Amino acid sequence: MPPCDFKGEKYKGLSKEGMMKIRKEHCNPVTMSITYYERPIYIYQGYKQWLWDVDGKRYLDLFAGVATVSVGHCNPKVTAAAEKQLKTLWHTTNIYVHPTLHEYCEKLASNLPDPLKVIYLTNSGTEANDLAMLMARLYTGNYEIITFRGSYHGGSQQTMGLTSNSSYKYPIATSSGCTHVMCPDVFRGLWGGLHCRDSPVQTIRDCNCAPGHCMANDQYIGQLNEAFATSLPSRIAAFFAEPIQGMGGATQYPKNYLKEAYKLVRERGGICIADEVQTGFGRTGTHFWGFQGHEVMPDMVTMAKGIGNGFPMGAVVTTPEIAAAFGKAFHFNTFGGSPIACAVASSVIDTIKEEGLQQNSHDVGTYMMTELAKLRDKYEIIGDVRGKGLQIGVEMVKDKASRAPLSPAAASEIFEDIKDMGVLIGKGGVYKQVFRVQPPMCITKKDADFFLAVFDKAIKNYMDRQ
Known part of the structure; x- marks a missing residue:
């Protein structure tokens, strides 16, 4: 050792x-x-x-x-930031204007591309995904939401509908309006090959694809089109996808799949949501966000886990237009964006950058x-x-x-x-x-x-x- x-x-x-x-x-x-x-x-x-x-x-x-522990257990820099905030102000809610929330939101927004600049802070990934479902339906006026089979997006009664893994589903009514489509898994799925995914290691499967073309991608997009033709209404609310599935077993998709899927979703009135709870904050190496490796621009990003290095925190980031639809009623989160959470999360971003x-x-x-x-x-x-x-x-x-x-x-x-x-x-x-x-x-x-x-x-x- x-x-x-x-x-x-x-x-x-x-x-x-x-x-x-x-x-x-x-x-x-x-x-x-x-x-x-x-x-x-x-x-x-x-x-x-x-x-x-x-x-x-x-x-x-x-x-x-x-x-979850993105920068290391008890990282000295993050620990010092938490201790400093503990001696200043433990808690107040966002009904008051306190500096740590605004400093952090500006820092987080600066690490996201336009137009993803409007942030709502939560306490967990489940909360963030639950809120993203609500915002998507309010903004689009549509109801149906798509996720992949094998996905995990939370354990609340609402997000249990998004989650597509029987181990995490109780025998009760969960949120309706969630359709699970075939996961484009190029190892265990129906189609795959030697050049499918954005990874330093490819599958052991063989293929006869021409350079720059992926037969597996065509087949999986065909399955998505089949779902649109048979299982979904003509207008949908959203498509949730992790850039790399976490609980699903680090499953990766063909390189261009999300590009084409996003296009199909938007043609049907839906928005595209990247669940970055496990892939965000530099974990995938080449980019700060997992979706950037797919060369796509989501309409909304949800995040948690590594955002706070183990301190309970999550966030939903979206565009000004989608965020405006959330103003149709009041929504309040007592602990979301607390002074301590924001101080910790701010230090996490600094540490990721300062320590490379x-x-x-x-x-x-x-x-x-x-x-x-x-x-x-x-x-x-x-x-x-x-x-x-x-x-x-x-x-x-x-x-x-x-x-x-x-x-x-x-x-x-x-x-x-x-x-x-x-x-x-x-x-x-x-x-x-x-x-x-x-x-x-x-x-x-x-x-x-x-x-x-x-x-x-x-x-x-x-x-x-x-």
């Missing part, structure tokens, strides 16, 4: 048994079901890309609290994916390596010929082994078959090498047991 100069404090709090007793007795049962590991870890402290458990064991965090973390995401992420592709070629059960920057997915399969997903039990064996060797990663995909690597953007090449060695060892261990 790479060295770390930071020395964590010795833990003196609740015992593991005490925590689990409280968890069982007083935390909602759903909390028990998502401890992630058969043998849970008990995290106590963090610094940059490192976490320590209550026993003092150090872990390399390559999941960042679900792609977007470029680091590109450099370390590209290196990691290139090396992971070598492991893909080495092991039959690694079907795909994909992503951009530090938004990486490794799809596990039973075999490369079928591309059928590796069973959840088998994936969990490998997952547990990686954790026991000191690395934390995530899981995703409709069938929980994708390992997700979305670390703090401050990780180093040495950290990447340690993970690669651990991952190689975990796969070998699993194969030896078969």
Whole structure:
């Protein structure tokens, strides 16, 4: 494991048994079901890309609290900004004019292209997407909203309609007016090839596409047109898409898909919404926003997670015209845009730029994916390596010929082994078959090498047991 100069404090709090007793007795049962590991870890402290458990064991965090800790745990600059604001003003609402909200909104707007300049601050990505649904319907006067199968856009009763993954859907009525269209997944989908996606690593699938032409893209756009002809009214409200699917397993689309999809949506009166909750703030490396890698201009952008480095915050950014439609009634958010949240988020943007973390995401992420592709070629059960920057997915399969997903039990064996060797990663995909690597953007090449060695060892261990 790479060295770390930071020395964590010795833990003196609740015992593991005490925590689990409280968890069982007083935390909602759903909390028990998502401890992630058969043998849970008990995290106590963090610094940059490192976490320590209550026993003092150090872990390399390559999941960042679900792609949330963008500039590192307890980043000193961000911590100092929070402490300074805590000593000045903890809370007031946006019914008053306080400087941190306005300073931050100006800074955030300066990092977005025209005409995306009007901001509403929330506390989470779910809130942001919920609000974006409302604004889209108010502005267009239409109702139907499109998302991809396999997508995740939130867990409220409203956004559960947007989300298209049965693991996150309860057997109750959710928001109506949401249609899920085929996800243009060039690895597991019906069509794909060797040159489809904007990634340093392409699929193992073959194709006969002429230079500059993508047959898979044509087929997936054909499926979207089929949905417009059969499943949707002639006028729609919006199209939601993550530039790279997060919970869906770092799924990427053909390079020109979003360009053509946006055109079709706008022809039917809809607006185009980029969900940047996981891809925003430099994580994809080449651009500050994931949508920029697709060479598209959305009408609205939603964001959260990395915006606050773990502090609860989200935002909806849109055009002046769309924002004006929101004035048809009052909308109020008690905590959205609080002084502390804005101070933290402002420092996050500064830190990304001052520490060159977007470029680091590109450099370390590209290196990691290139090396992971070598492991893909080495092991039959690694079907795909994909992503951009530090938004990486490794799809596990039973075999490369079928591309059928590796069973959840088998994936969990490998997952547990990686954790026991000191690395934390995530899981995703409709069938929980994708390992997700979305670390703090401050990780180093040495950290990447340690993970690669651990991952190689975990796969070998699993194969030896078969």
